Amino acid sequence: MGVTDVKSLNRKEEILRAAASLFTEKGYSATSMRHLAGSVGLEVSSIYSHIKSKEDLLTEICMTCAHRFLSGMREILQAEEKPVVQLQLILRLHIDMAYDYPESVTVFNKEWRHLPENVLHLFVDQRKQYEFSFKQILEQGRESGVFLFKDTDMIFRILLQTVKFSYFSVRKFPKEQLIKEVLQFVMYGIQRQEEILK
Amino acid sequence: MGVTDVKSLNRKEEILRAAASLFTEKGYSATSMRHLAGSVGLEVSSIYSHIKSKEDLLTEICMTCAHRFLSGMREILQAEEKPVVQLQLILRLHIDMAYDYPESVTVFNKEWRHLPENVLHLFVDQRKQYEFSFKQILEQGRESGVFLFKDTDMIFRILLQTVKFSYFSVRKFPKEQLIKEVLQFVMYGIQRQEEILK
DNA sequence: CCTACCGATCGGTAGG
DNA sequence: CCTACCGATCGGTAGG
Numbered sequence: 438m439g440v441t442d443v444k445s446l447n448r449k450e451e452i453l454r455a456a457a458s459l460f461t462e463k464g465y466s467a468t469s470m471r472h473l474a475g476s477v478g479l480e481v482s483s484i485y486s487h488i489k490s491k492e493d494l495l496t497e498i499c500m501t502c503a504h505r506f507l508s509g510m511r512e513i514l515q516a517e518e519k520p521v522v523q524l525q526l527i528l529r530l531h532i533d534m535a536y537d538y539p540e541s542v543t544v545f546n547k548e549w550r551h552l553p554e555n556v557l558h559l560f561v562d563q564r565k566q567y568e569f570s571f572k573q574i575l576e577q578g579r580e581s582g583v584f585l586f587k588d589t590d591m592i593f594r595i596l597l598q599t600v601k602f603s604y605f606s607v608r609k610f611p612k613e614q615l616i617k618e619v620l621q622f623v624m625y626g627i628q629r630q631e632e633i634l635k
Numbered sequence: 636m637g638v639t640d641v642k643s644l645n646r647k648e649e650i651l652r653a654a655a656s657l658f659t660e661k662g663y664s665a666t667s668m669r670h671l672a673g674s675v676g677l678e679v680s681s682i683y684s685h686i687k688s689k690e691d692l693l694t695e696i697c698m699t700c701a702h703r704f705l706s707g708m709r710e711i712l713q714a715e716e717k718p719v720v721q722l723q724l725i726l727r728l729h730i731d732m733a734y735d736y737p738e739s740v741t742v743f744n745k746e747w748r749h750l751p752e753n754v755l756h757l758f759v760d761q762r763k764q765y766e767f768s769f770k771q772i773l774e775q776g777r778e779s780g781v782f783l784f785k786d787t788d789m790i791f792r793i794l795l796q797t798v799k800f801s802y803f804s805v806r807k808f809p810k811e812q813l814i815k816e817v818l819q820f821v822m823y824g825i826q827r828q829e830e831i832l833k
Numbered sequence: 834c835c836t837a838c839c840g841a842t843c844g845g846t847a848g849g
Numbered sequence: 850c851c852t853a854c855c856g857a858t859c860g861g862t863a864g865g
Binding site for chain 1: 662664665745748749784785786789790793795796797799800803804807808812817819820823824825826
Binding site: 469470471481482485490491 | 844
């Protein structure tokens with residue numbers, strides 16, 4: 438592998454980062470290849486020496502994130518901890534992803550529906566797989582009596598949505614403070630012991 | 636006001652609804668006026684007899700939602716209830732909005748950044764106003780010792796994000812069941828009494 | 834409400 | 850990596 442290959446790799450990385458940034462800021466559809474080219478200081482046509490298409494950029498961003506989430510989940514499952522600990526690890530995984538790859542994760546979350554059809558199927562499949570593991574942990578915690586909720590699917594959606602708040606808060610709060618507050622909020626919300634509503 | 640005006644009003648309503656639906660499904664930028672025209676059975680140019688521009692459609696959808704949220708908040712403030720009750724009323728307001736106008740609210744939440752600049756300023760101002768009232772209620776609950784959290788701004792963001800889960804769940808759960816589960820989750824999360832994390 | 838049409842911009846390619 | 854260019858589609862208008 439020569440110097441040009443390494444240079445090209447760096448360029449590609451640079452383009453991918455710029456794309457994630459623009460897709461985050463304007464959305465995938467409203468970002469043109471002209472904008473992207475301009476933001477890395479190239480002509481439009483030169484971009485295509487490094488990538489195949491606009492859709493490919495989105496694909497690479499989304500599938501890289503999907504892979505990281507799935508790896509994270511696999512590790513959590515292998516740890517064989519109790520559901521309470523596993524849930525906390527999942528929440529940490531999401532917050533870590535938000536802090537480590539804020540723009541990629543935003544694109545992953547908000548722009549995946551613009552993936553080309555064949556990739557879209559793969560993406561949805563992987564998400565289903567991830568969600569299945571997540572829900573299983575919730576179900577186990579419920580069966581052992583440590584989680585209190587009526588509908589697993591509903592609480593799963595609530596949790597997923599709640600933790601997404603970190604994607605918009607990366608720049609505003611130090612990570613450890615955010616983790617602590619989210620974990621407190623969620624663990625109380627899910628381990629509720631008594632009625633406090635009228 | 637003649638029959639044609641009423642007809643035109645209906646048409647405009649029809650176009651607005653179709654726009655909200657398409658903006659929800661594809662996003663604002665990826666929705667073309669051709670798609671929209673097709674979905675209401677008109678030629679593109681005929682759309683412009685009823686509306687001024689694509690941006691105007693987005694403006695109308697977003698500002699109508701903004702107005703409804705602000706009215707809702709105004710009522711809650713006038714009720715002069717205790718913060719615990721006020722917070723529950725706010726959560727109900729968001730869930731009601733999600734169930735009553737699922738598509739408009741989705742557009743309001745996800746596409747507002749594509750508003751034309753002058754409207755965008757107004758929109759952001761109104762949102763700040765809403766957020767100020769929301770945070771004030773949280774702050775009052777905290778001062779009276781009924782809410783337990785460290786950072787008002789952070790818990791505000793968590794709550795806002797959490798309640799957004801209802802926007803994606805309208806078709807899946809009956810409203811009253813969803814309200815009950817969300818209120819339980821949130822009220823426990825915010826009134827936590829003791830450490831349950833290691 | 835439609836036919837016919839506009840300039841601008843889109844993603845992408847040929848060829849060097 | 851650039852110059853020059855492509856067909857397709859964009860939001861929108863004129864005129865009836």
